Amino acid sequence: MAPRIFGFADAAKRALLEDEAQAVQSVVERRTGGEPFAVGAAFLRDAGFVGTLGSPFSGKTLARLLRNPAIAGLTYDADGNLVDAGHPGMITPAQFAKLQKQDAIEAAKKDKDGKPAEAVPDYDYLFGSTDLVTCGMCGASTQGLRTNAGHPGYCCPDGPRADRPGECGKVRISAGLLEDHLGEHIVARLMLPGTQEALEAARAEAQRELEEHRARLAEVRETVDSLGTMVLHREITAKSAGIAKAEAARETKALNRAIRRLECAASTPVTGSVEELVTWWNTAPTEAKRGLALLMLWRVDIFQGGRGTRTIKPGRVKLWWRHLPPPPDLRTAK
Numbered sequence: 001m002a003p004r005i006f007g008f009a010d011a012a013k014r015a016l017l018e019d020e021a022q023a024v025q026s027v028v029e030r031r032t033g034g035e036p037f038a039v040g041a042a043f044l045r046d047a048g049f050v051g052t053l054g055s056p057f058s059g060k061t062l063a064r065l066l067r068n069p070a071i072a073g074l075t076y077d078a079d080g081n082l083v084d085a086g087h088p089g090m091i092t093p094a095q096f097a098k099l100q101k102q103d104a105i106e107a108a109k110k111d112k113d114g115k116p117a118e119a120v121p122d123y124d125y126l127f128g129s130t131d132l133v134t135c136g137m138c139g140a141s142t143q144g145l146r147t148n149a150g151h152p153g154y155c156c157p158d159g160p161r162a163d164r165p166g167e168c169g170k171v172r173i174s175a176g177l178l179e180d181h182l183g184e185h186i187v188a189r190l191m192l193p194g195t196q197e198a199l200e201a202a203r204a205e206a207q208r209e210l211e212e213h214r215a216r217l218a219e220v221r222e223t224v225d226s227l228g229t230m231v232l233h234r235e236i237t238a239k240s241a242g243i244a245k246a247e248a249a250r251e252t253k254a255l256n257r258a259i260r261r262l263e264c265a266a267s268t269p270v271t272g273s274v275e276e277l278v279t280w281w282n283t284a285p286t287e288a289k290r291g292l293a294l295l296m297l298w299r300v301d302i303f304q305g306g307r308g309t310r311t312i313k314p315g316r317v318k319l320w321w322r323h324l325p326p327p328p329d330l331r332t333a334k
């Protein structure tokens with residue numbers, strides 16, 4: 001059977017998955033505002049979503065999803081006309097038409113300029129969607145973003161934007177610089193005695209936390225399911241049911257993000273000699289390196305540094321290793 005489409009609960013498209021469907025609605029809104037697919041894909045990755053086959057979203061996979069009429073509950077008939085498909089959709093047919101219009105605008109532009117509208121390939125952020133790299137000034141998880149000149153970096157997401165003033169946004173570090181720096185420190189630490197045991201313990205801990213989170217997620221889902229009945233029996237008001245639902249949606253989102261992170265950590269191979277692990281690091285796929293970093297580090301705080309520097313000055317990056325006590329939460333410490 002064909003794999004399920006992102007946003008639908010199963011391959012038969014009988015029902016929607018609420019959190020994924022909402023994510024699709026957000027990227028559709030951004031896309032119809034003219035945003036490139038690669039930026040929408042980064043937004044999904046940062047929100048902790050992966051494709052239905054388990055790979056992180058890229059501009060290409062997002063484009064394929066947003067060009068599929070199924071997301072609007074539509075399908076093409078034998079004559080190539082869009083018709084109702086008889087299953088739910090995440091967006092309206094009018095929104096799907098807007099998506100097609102945006103594609104047409106860009107195709108026309110591409111013909112005129114003779115070059116593709118999306119020339120910049122996706123950057124595979126090693127520490128993207130992990131909540132590992134944190135703004136040392138405000139405690140927000142950094143976001144993978146390119147500068148206007150196109151250089152990828154990890155940035156504090158809380159800067160001023162058109163729709164809100166923002167409170168920080170002061171920290172940014174070149175992605176390549178930070179990834180090399182962390183890679184060197186991780187490899188050096190792998191060579192120390194006791195690392196193997198520490199990794200195995202960390203993986204067991206990740207597995208335990210994963211099970212806890214999954215159990216909590218099931219609990220939250222059950223609670224949400226029972227809310228309707230409680231309103232019906234007048235045990236609670238529709239208003240408090242609405243508040244509880246919104247709270248549950250927030251918790252579900254946070255749990256899903258943590259679950260994806262823990263799954264990555266728990267599936268990292270940690271057996272084999274230290275030398276093998278070091279060699280492994282140099283050739284391992286991003287996903288596996290990410291998992292190993294999560295097993296070794298609580299968090300990495302980054303601070304402001306001079307512009308255009310090619311090295312990391314002391315104090316710019318603070319590594320919180322897992323064999324030491326966990327760091328304070330910067331967001332509650334204030």
Ligand SMILES: [Zn+2]
Binds near residue numbers: 135136140157170
């Ligand atoms: Zn910040």
